[in-house]
Amino acid sequence: MYARACCESRWRGVPDSRTSTSKPDQGDSDVSSTKDNTSGRSGTGTATALPVSRLRPAYQQVADQLRELILDGSLAPGDRLPPEGEIGGNFGVSRSTVREALRVLASQGLVKTVRGTTGGTFVSHIEPDQISDFLEAGIGLMSGSAALPLSAILEARELLEVPATAIAAERREQRHLDALHAAMEREKRSRGRSMKFQEHRHFHGIIMEATGNGLLTMMTQPVFHVLRTRFLNADSPAEFWAQVDDQHGQITDLLEAGDGAAASAAMRDHLRYIRDAYREN
Secondary structure, three states: OEOOOOOHHHOOOOOOHHHOOOOOOOHHHHOOOOHHHHOEEEOOEEEOOOOOOOOOOHHHHHHHHHHHHHHOOOOOOOOEOOOHHHHHHHHOOOHHHHHHHHHHHHHOOOEEEEOOOOOEEEEOOOOHHHHHHHHHHHHHHHEOOOOEOHHHHHHHHHHHHHHHHHHHHHHOOHHHHHHHHHHHHHHHHOOOHHHHHHHHHHHHHHHHHHOOOHHHHHHHHHHHHHHHHHHHOOOOOHHHHHHHHHHHHHHHHHHHHOOHHHHHHHHHHHHHHHHHHHHHO
16 A cells, blocks of 8 residues: 555645646656746645755655655655656656656665565665665765864764763663673784774774664764774874773773763773874874
8 A cells, every 4th residue: 555645735746747838758847937837736636836946856856855754754664655657746747757756765775666566666664774874975975075074073973972971881781891891802802903993993882882872873883984994094003002902991990880970081081092193194
């Protein structure tokens, strides 16, 4: 059954190609400057049109509105979207425009198409790893640019991890403490920057997990991945790792003691030590 009832009253037509001077199958030409195109036509009645921006093609406007329905929960994971023709009728655009809009949503991981007699276009079930991967790709592409310098990434990491460490001190369980001790032992025994950084990242990931807040993990993992690439290209002497080991031990002891204020202060000192090491390289 299509996800229709919850959304029909919310279709907002883009300029109606049926009243436009443009041909209906020309995709982006659905966006027109004709006066009659100030209202769309819905299969259940007249829809309220959005103001038309000539800089945003029709397929993008349709994609934006469908994305809004997905993000606000009107279209839930697993819901099957109506056929392209029906969506086009509700928005007042051609099938080719709808098809292009769905491609945009698919590229963002919001919908997927299943072929066959029981197929169709469905709202995706998003997994935490997918969100982290998407953030990692964006941060990675922007890192080092004027829009997102390394200093901004390091600052964001501190803003996330320092208060999170205080929360972890209150909520951590014995399994988290055991995992932290195991990660520290592996880090001390590991050889090479890649293996050491892997355990270093794992140590910080355990603390995020101990907060019980999955969003913190999703937000910090991409930052770890981006910094890993930067860090592996830098020189890191044995003295650096010895200091990191000591700092990890101190943080773990304070988490075990349940001292959130001291643990977060120790984490701040630790991250600033790492920040200075990045800057030196």
